[in-house]
Amino acid sequence: xxxxxxxxxxxxxxxxxxxxxxxxxxxxxxxxxxxxxxxxxxxxxxxxxxxxxxxxxxxxxxxxxxxxxxxxxxxxxxxxxxxxxxxxxxxxxxxxxxxxxxxxxxxxxxxxxxxxxxxxxxxxxxxxxxxxxxxxxxxxxxxxxxxxxxxxxxxxxxxxxxxxxxxxxxxxxxxxxxxxxxxxxxxxxxxxxxxxxxxxxxxxxxxxxxxxxxxxxxxxxxxxxxxxxxxxxxxxxxxxxxxxxxxxxxxxxxxxxxxxxxxxxxxxxxxxxxxxxxxxxxxxxxxxxxxxxxxxxxxxxxxxxxxxxxxxxxxxxxxxxxxxxxxxxxxxxxxxxxxxxxxxxxxxxxxxxxxxxxxxxxxxxxxxxxxxx
Amino acid sequence: xxxxxxxxxxxxxxxxxxxxxxxxxxxxxxxxxxxxxxxxxxxxxxxxxxxxxxxxxxxxxxxxxxxxxxxxxxxxxxxxxxxxxxxxxxxxxxxxxxxxxxxxxxxxxxxxxxxxxxxxxxxxxxxxxxxxxxxxxxxxxxxxxxxxxxxxxxxxxxxxxxxxxxxxxxxxxxxxxxxxxxxxxxxxxxxxxxxxxxxxxxxxxxxxxxxxxxxxxxxxxxxxxxxxxxxxxxxxxxxxxxxxxxxxxxxxxxxxxxxxxxxxxxxxxxxxxxxxxxxxxxxxxxxxxxxxxxxxxxxxxxxxxxxxxxxxxxxxxxxxxxxxxxxxxxxxxxxxxxxxxxxxxxxxxxxxxxxxxxxxxxxxxxxxxxxxxxxxxxxxxxxxxxxxxxxxxxxxxxxxxxxxxxxxxxxxxxxxxxxxxxxxxxx
Numbered sequence: 001x002x003x004x005x006x007x008x009x010x011x012x013x014x015x016x017x018x019x020x021x022x023x024x025x026x027x028x029x030x031x032x033x034x035x036x037x038x039x040x041x042x043x044x045x046x047x048x049x050x051x052x053x054x055x056x057x058x059x060x061x062x063x064x065x066x067x068x069x070x071x072x073x074x075x076x077x078x079x080x081x082x083x084x085x086x087x088x089x090x091x092x093x094x095x096x097x098x099x100x101x102x103x104x105x106x107x108x109x110x111x112x113x114x115x116x117x118x119x120x121x122x123x124x125x126x127x128x129x130x131x132x133x134x135x136x137x138x139x140x141x142x143x144x145x146x147x148x149x150x151x152x153x154x155x156x157x158x159x160x161x162x163x164x165x166x167x168x169x170x171x172x173x174x175x176x177x178x179x180x181x182x183x184x185x186x187x188x189x190x191x192x193x194x195x196x197x198x199x200x201x202x203x204x205x206x207x208x209x210x211x212x213x214x215x216x217x218x219x220x221x222x223x224x225x226x227x228x229x230x231x232x233x234x235x236x237x238x239x240x241x242x243x244x245x246x247x248x249x250x251x252x253x254x255x256x257x258x259x260x261x262x263x264x265x266x267x268x269x270x271x272x273x274x275x276x277x278x279x280x281x282x283x284x285x286x287x288x289x290x291x292x293x294x295x296x297x298x299x300x301x302x303x304x305x306x307x308x309x310x311x312x313x314x315x316x317x318x319x320x321x322x323x324x325x326x327x328x329x330x331x332x333x334x335x336x337x338x339x340x341x342x343x344x345x346x347x348x349x350x351x352x353x354x355x356x357x358x359x360x361x362x363x364x365x366x367x368x369x370x371x372x373x
Numbered sequence: 374x375x376x377x378x379x380x381x382x383x384x385x386x387x388x389x390x391x392x393x394x395x396x397x398x399x400x401x402x403x404x405x406x407x408x409x410x411x412x413x414x415x416x417x418x419x420x421x422x423x424x425x426x427x428x429x430x431x432x433x434x435x436x437x438x439x440x441x442x443x444x445x446x447x448x449x450x451x452x453x454x455x456x457x458x459x460x461x462x463x464x465x466x467x468x469x470x471x472x473x474x475x476x477x478x479x480x481x482x483x484x485x486x487x488x489x490x491x492x493x494x495x496x497x498x499x500x501x502x503x504x505x506x507x508x509x510x511x512x513x514x515x516x517x518x519x520x521x522x523x524x525x526x527x528x529x530x531x532x533x534x535x536x537x538x539x540x541x542x543x544x545x546x547x548x549x550x551x552x553x554x555x556x557x558x559x560x561x562x563x564x565x566x567x568x569x570x571x572x573x574x575x576x577x578x579x580x581x582x583x584x585x586x587x588x589x590x591x592x593x594x595x596x597x598x599x600x601x602x603x604x605x606x607x608x609x610x611x612x613x614x615x616x617x618x619x620x621x622x623x624x625x626x627x628x629x630x631x632x633x634x635x636x637x638x639x640x641x642x643x644x645x646x647x648x649x650x651x652x653x654x655x656x657x658x659x660x661x662x663x664x665x666x667x668x669x670x671x672x673x674x675x676x677x678x679x680x681x682x683x684x685x686x687x688x689x690x691x692x693x694x695x696x697x698x699x700x701x702x703x704x705x706x707x708x709x710x711x712x713x714x715x716x717x718x719x720x721x722x723x724x725x726x727x728x729x730x731x732x733x734x735x736x737x738x739x740x741x742x743x744x745x746x747x748x749x750x751x752x753x754x755x756x757x758x759x760x761x762x763x764x765x766x767x768x769x770x771x772x773x774x775x776x777x778x779x780x781x782x783x784x785x786x787x788x789x790x791x792x793x794x795x796x797x798x799x800x
Contacts, residue, residue, distance in 0.1 A: 040691055043690055043691055044687060044690055044691075047690045066683075067687070068680055068683065068684050068687070070680075070684055071684060071687055071688075074688075075691075209388075213388075244385070294672045294673075294675045294676035294679055295675050295679055296679075297679060297683065305672065306676075307676050307679070307680065324680070324683075326676075326677075326680060328672065328673065328676055350673060351673075352673060352676040352677040352680055353673055353674060353676075353677040
């Protein structure tokens with residue numbers, strides 16, 4: 001059995017300590033594959049004087065040259081022929097340019113094991129039939145974004161009674177069908193079976209606000225859950241409003257905080273990060289995080305803020321083995337979270353270019369009190 | 374924090390307050406507008422308080438003292454003193470602008486009353502690159518009697534709300550003319566509501582902000598766009614003195630190249646690549662010195678520069694890239710073309726060869742974005758070069774050290790703002 005599949009079928013998905021050597025071996029195999037099959041990737045490694053066999057210990061991971069996500073938006077780096085890519089995912093492409101990441105069979109198979117194990121670990125799998133409300137895009141051949149695919153993918157983890165999409169494809173574009181959503185909620189709240197919400201935090205929030213404005217409440221059956229996902233970039237602002245979010249979820253749908261789950265991933269790092277009950281994102285065995293100094297790009301100790309470098313040996317199709325997002329984050333020691341998971345957890349704090357990433361609503365409130373207002 | 378009719382309100386109340394705002398404003402617009410004198414007196418009082426240091430504690434509490442010096446804050450406050458504002462009004466609108474004026478146009482046989490009145494409701498979308506600017510934009514709106522809805526930039530941190538709150542306390546009659554929201558730009562429903570109430574939208578900021586606002590503006594709404602401009606320095610062989618270069622370096626370091634008036638590209642009057650390299654070798658240590666003298670770059674901005682430079686390095690592996698001179702906390706990149714463009718900012722200007730004869734044609738290609746040109750030339754070259762620059766679309770020619778100087782009565786991007794915030798009526 002290859003190192004990659006051994007890693008992706010590891011029993012405990014958060015046993016990062018127990019998989020250190022295996023992770024490095026899988027990374028070395030993966031690096032050698034891309035070095036041999038992607039001339040552009042090879043040129044980059046040669047430029048930095050790096051060879052795949054230099055990956056021997058965990059410390060060597062930080063020496064592996066990093067590719068910024070931006071780089072994938074202007075370069076198509078493929079290590080297998082496009083005909084062997086079973087799925088292609090594109091990033092949402094906020095500023096026009098999109099990354100295209102292909103999945104070959106082995107990568108997909110690994111991903112399948114990962115998703116299965118994470119879902120099982122968090123007890124998201126259930127035999128109980130479920131109603132789904134997807135606050136996202138109805139799948140359509142014009143929409144190849146990863147977000148649209150994952151949201152629908154999630155609806156297969158329990159038997160689905162019904163799937164309702166907030167954004168429907170009509171007359172060549174996506175439209176919000178708000179009245180349709182309300183009729184659906186009415187039906188779901190009378191059902192014997194639980195409801196699961198899937199989608200972007202912002203859309204879910206918007207729906208709850210709109211219900212509040214119209215004075216509508218739909219208490220949903222016990223064990224109903226809200227799953228929030230989307231890109232990493234949604235996080236910094238909403239973090240401030242999380243308490244409000246939980247309060248509204250309880251108020252409108254009778255869904256308690258512990259049934260609100262968050263997950264995230266990036267097209268360029270398709271690893272399933274799910275939050276623990278303290279809403280922390282612990283690093284699963286399939287991934288490693290290196291936080292790098294904002295000036296020198298050298299690794300910094302846990303607890304220090306820096307640029308977020310994500311590593312995974314998941315794909316042979318595209319050399320995404322060590323990528324850097326334009327987010328700023330902190331990696332915390334696992335034991336700083338009381339949930340019991342021992343792997344470190346990643347906190348996303350902001351985005352590069354934010355003038356003062358420490359300024360937040362809390363700061364403004366303190367100031368207001370200080371100024372006697 | 375929200376400022377609404379002189380009261381500080383919680384951000385959470387935003388949508389409720391916005392829903393009732395049109396009704397409030399409609400009523401306010403029917404009243405006689407507060408006089409410029411009311412605004413001037415209140416601003417003068419506030420400026421004096423800032424100059425006495427009453428706000429230094431708040432500035433420090435906000436961490437803003439890491440972004441600007443108290444001397445800079447004092448310079449900004451002086452723009453709000455009575456003599457500054459009176460000078461500004463006089464210069465921009467003329468001495469007798471307020472009140473009705475009776476005119477009899479020749480050959481018409483009729484007599485009319487003309488009056489300069491406020492545009493009505495101004496929606497200011499402020500940029501975050503100059504602290505205190507959002508408040509200044511609102512003061513310009515107040516001076517001309519407008520109702521002002523101000524959307525703060527994310528980086529504001531509350532300073533503008535506190536300053537404007539202090540203003541309404543000094544002059545309660547201004548309270549109904551100021552509505553300040555800390556709405557994030559991606560809250561489109563709220564942005565649309567604010568835009569729908571506006572007779573004029575004043576937008577400060579980059580290309581993204583401006584094009585987003587164009588989509589929000591109701592038909593017929595006056596769009597007043599300040600910003601998304603680029604500035605540059607032009608250096609002739611005879612203008613390259615150590616004093617001029619060191620002033621240019623200080624300007625680049627002080628503004629971090631974040632302002633519209635900040636130098637992005639240093640053009641050299643030459644077509645010789647080796648001359649450009651030699652310039653970089655001379656200028657780099659000066660820029661290093663200037664950058665080291667300033668406050669260190671904040672982490673978010675430093676990360677942006679590091680990532681962009683790393684990306685540039687990767688790009689140059691597979692295809693020939695630009696020649697870069699790296700210094701400590703700064704760099705100089707030799708541009709292959711002679712075009713004006715934005716640099717990586719934060720002390721990383723571009724250096725390009727551009728012989729004088731090619732200057733007008735290049736500037737015409739960028740006519741929509743031209744702002745300030747800092748000239749480093751011999752005194753006898755100055756008038757001719759300055760006129761060539763102005764005729765090609767540049768609005769301001771300065772020396773290397775004062776590309777970003779601010780004085781009261783400055784035109785914004787070649788326009789007097791107060792004229793755009795008013796309209797001429799007849800009855």
